[in-house]
Amino acid sequence: MTDVILENVGKTYPNGYHAIPSVDLSIEEGEFIVLVGPSGCGKSTLLRMVAGLESITQGELRIRDERMNDKEPAERDIAMVFQNYALYPHMTVYNNMAYGLKNRGVGKTDIEEKVSNVADMLGLTELLQRKPGQLSGGQRQRVAMGRAMVRDPKVFLFDEPLSNLDAKLRVQMRIEIRQLQRKLGTTTLYVTHDQVEAMTLADRLVVLNKGKAEQIGTPMDLYDKPATPFVASFIGSPSMNLLPANLVEQGIKLSETLILPLSHAHRGGVVWGIRPEHLEVSDEQNADFALRVQAVESLGAETLIHGALEDQSGRITSLVIRLSGPHLPEIDSLIWLIAPTKHWHVFDAITQQRL
Amino acid sequence: MTVTFPQKGLPWLLLLPQLLVTAVFFLWPAEQALEQAFYQEDAFGLSREFVGLDNFLDLFTDPLYYQSMLTTLVFSFSVAIFGMSIALLLAVMADRVIRGKLTYQTLLIWPYAVAPALAGVLWWILFDPSMGPIALWLESMGLDWDHYLNGGQAMILVVIAATWKQISYNFLFFLAGLQAVPRSLIEAAAIDGAGPFKRFWTIVFPLLSPTTFFLLVINLVYAFFDTFGVIDATTKGGPGQSTNILVYKVFEDGFVGLDLGSSAAQSVVLMAIVGVMTVIQFRFIERKVQYS
Numbered sequence: 001m002t003d004v005i006l007e008n009v010g011k012t013y014p015n016g017y018h019a020i021p022s023v024d025l026s027i028e029e030g031e032f033i034v035l036v037g038p039s040g041c042g043k044s045t046l047l048r049m050v051a052g053l054e055s056i057t058q059g060e061l062r063i064r065d066e067r068m069n070d071k072e073p074a075e076r077d078i079a080m081v082f083q084n085y086a087l088y089p090h091m092t093v094y095n096n097m098a099y100g101l102k103n104r105g106v107g108k109t110d111i112e113e114k115v116s117n118v119a120d121m122l123g124l125t126e127l128l129q130r131k132p133g134q135l136s137g138g139q140r141q142r143v144a145m146g147r148a149m150v151r152d153p154k155v156f157l158f159d160e161p162l163s164n165l166d167a168k169l170r171v172q173m174r175i176e177i178r179q180l181q182r183k184l185g186t187t188t189l190y191v192t193h194d195q196v197e198a199m200t201l202a203d204r205l206v207v208l209n210k211g212k213a214e215q216i217g218t219p220m221d222l223y224d225k226p227a228t229p230f231v232a233s234f235i236g237s238p239s240m241n242l243l244p245a246n247l248v249e250q251g252i253k254l255s256e257t258l259i260l261p262l263s264h265a266h267r268g269g270v271v272w273g274i275r276p277e278h279l280e281v282s283d284e285q286n287a288d289f290a291l292r293v294q295a296v297e298s299l300g301a302e303t304l305i306h307g308a309l310e311d312q313s314g315r316i317t318s319l320v321i322r323l324s325g326p327h328l329p330e331i332d333s334l335i336w337l338i339a340p341t342k343h344w345h346v347f348d349a350i351t352q353q354r355l
Numbered sequence: 356m357t358v359t360f361p362q363k364g365l366p367w368l369l370l371l372p373q374l375l376v377t378a379v380f381f382l383w384p385a386e387q388a389l390e391q392a393f394y395q396e397d398a399f400g401l402s403r404e405f406v407g408l409d410n411f412l413d414l415f416t417d418p419l420y421y422q423s424m425l426t427t428l429v430f431s432f433s434v435a436i437f438g439m440s441i442a443l444l445l446a447v448m449a450d451r452v453i454r455g456k457l458t459y460q461t462l463l464i465w466p467y468a469v470a471p472a473l474a475g476v477l478w479w480i481l482f483d484p485s486m487g488p489i490a491l492w493l494e495s496m497g498l499d500w501d502h503y504l505n506g507g508q509a510m511i512l513v514v515i516a517a518t519w520k521q522i523s524y525n526f527l528f529f530l531a532g533l534q535a536v537p538r539s540l541i542e543a544a545a546i547d548g549a550g551p552f553k554r555f556w557t558i559v560f561p562l563l564s565p566t567t568f569f570l571l572v573i574n575l576v577y578a579f580f581d582t583f584g585v586i587d588a589t590t591k592g593g594p595g596q597s598t599n600i601l602v603y604k605v606f607e608d609g610f611v612g613l614d615l616g617s618s619a620a621q622s623v624v625l626m627a628i629v630g631v632m633t634v635i636q637f638r639f640i641e642r643k644v645q646y647s
């Protein structure tokens with residue numbers, strides 16, 4: 001069953017700024033949707049429109065087939081976790097979690113039961129009588145989640161809930177959020193600018209660019225078949241190598257002397273892309289091209305090699321390759337590479353669409 | 356972080372003007388009053404006699420003194436509570452204004468620049484029973500206004516005159532306090548199903564409590580000690596004793612009644628009250644709950 005539908009939803013702020021031109025999205029019940037994109041692309045705006053904290057200036061939002069545009073946040077049966085957690089500083093953890101239930105007229109014994117269940121689930125039982133000021137960042141984050149969970153809403157909304165945590169805790173909470181969401185089966189809309197978080201959490205990802213949904217799909221869809229160079233560079237770390245090229249009769253012409261064979265009807269400017277992990281080291285006879293090593297980053301399990309693709313015309317293009325295990329090529333040495341055709345991504349340079 | 360000065364003398368030099376002002380305008384008169392409080396002086400100031408605690412004993416056996424205390428309490432709490440409530444209401448409204456915000460705020464700050472005595476005169480004119488526009492309007496509404504005869508009305512008048520001036524000050528602090536409440540808390544409460552009123556009383560107001568407490572003490576101190584001008588310009592403590600608050604009584608007994616010993620003893624009591632209030636203030640501010 002479709003749970004949340006955004007139809008041609010757009011936002012123009014009172015100052016005239018057109019933050020979101022138009023977004024269409026339908027979210028299935030229990031689905032975990034991640035909105036991802038660079039800073040300022042409108043992620044928070046979109047989430048806040050779903051929450052009812054910003055007015056919807058265009059299009060329609062429906063939750064369980066009910067039009068929500070003009071409903072107050074409280075009437076939408078959603079719960080939100082804020083980036084700064086927004087815990088009520090003068091209330092205990094218990095009261096923070098109970099507040100929404102009290103306001104909705106839930107009975108005292110019911111509240112006690114619900115709060116203690118959720119506190120149990122999140123390991124907050126010991127902390128119920130503390131105030132937010134007496135908690136660590138990770139504990140506050142849990143309380144914020146608990147406050148969202150006790151009400152058992154139709155939809156969870158998260159706005160970068162992990163960005164204030166340190167790297168290790170972030171990974172741990174990320175896994176925990178995913179597990180809790182699976183267990184509760186609550187439809188979730190989650191905003192982040194961290195692509196690893198996005199990839200690991202999402203059932204489906206929405207990549208936003210300047211207020212437009214560039215692509216919507218499963219993490220693997222977006223990884224395997226990015227629709228635009230923007231998505232291609234945004235998903236995956238390190239980013240995909242993207243090189244300007246020309247599609248000619250013989251194939252992809254990267255430079256005057258370097259043409260990778262391909263038969264395709266399209267002619268003209270393209271962007272040719274290949275992920276760092278898909279370039280293979282080879283020998284001089286079989287290689288497609290050579291890379292002059294400029295820098296090596298050893299991460300233990302893998303090695304990132306940054307280099308330049310040189311040709312006779314002297315044009316230099318930077319490339320990154322990612323090899324598993326330790327490698328120690330010398331700076332300025334040449335590495336011979338194969339770029340397997342099945343891993344190519346070719347986009348039209350003008351329309352930016354995948355060919 | 357503390358900044359340390361290389362020489363020992365410089366800090367004292369920098370403090371000197373402040374210390375001088377304090378010495379000349381506070382410590383010296385205070386010492387004089389303290390001394391005076393133990394003497395009985397004749398009406399012409401020609402001779403005086405050490406009487407020990409007699410002045411204080413007289414004071415604390417005088418029913419008029421207790422009446423004045425009660426009047427002061429009624430007056431001070433009325434001024435503090437009205438002044439703060441109105442200021443809070445205005446601040447909540449100003450917090451929502453988007454256009455013309457600065458003009459509105461500036462207008463609200465002006466009364467604070469008016470001297471207490473002038474504020475008194477202003478309201479005295481407005482409420483003058485025979486020609487004051489407000490008094491005339493009240494009469495046309497069927498309410499006889501004469502604060503020269505009616506003690507209750509006189510009290511209302513001094514409370515209005517004293518409150519009016521203080522609203523600006525309270526307003527500034529409340530507005531700053533409101534603007535410091537994070538928006539996301541209000542939004543979280545809205546999602547949690549609290550309407551505007553409930554949000555105010557369960558989230559915003561509790562978060563303002565340090566400001567509220569600070570203002571309560573400031574306003575009480577103001578009403579206790581800083582309202583001489585207002586009273587003098589409007590009712591002169593009358594009719595009868597109905598607006599004769601403690602500070603005014605000090606003046607009246609000393610300079611009108613020429614009982615300098617009693618007046619000095621009253622000053623000493625007032626100073627003790629200021630001292631206690633200041634201590635309470637600092638205690639609470641130090642212990643103030645820190646919300647992060």
Ligand SMILES: Nc1ncnc2c1ncn2[C@@H]1O[C@H](COP(=O)(O)OP(=O)(O)OP(=O)(O)O)[C@@H](O)[C@H]1O
Pocket residue numbers: 013014015017019037038039040041042043044045046193
């Ligand atoms: N109240 C507002 N009035 C006008 N413009 C706004 C307002 N709020 C946000 N914007 C603009 O809308 C755009 C999108 O903002 P939004 O907060 O949704 O970005 P975001 O994707 O959440 O970014 P970040 O990752 O930095 O949080 C930005 O360019 C921002 O400047």
Ligand SMILES: [Mg+2]
Pocket residue numbers: 043044045
């Ligand atoms: Mg944001």
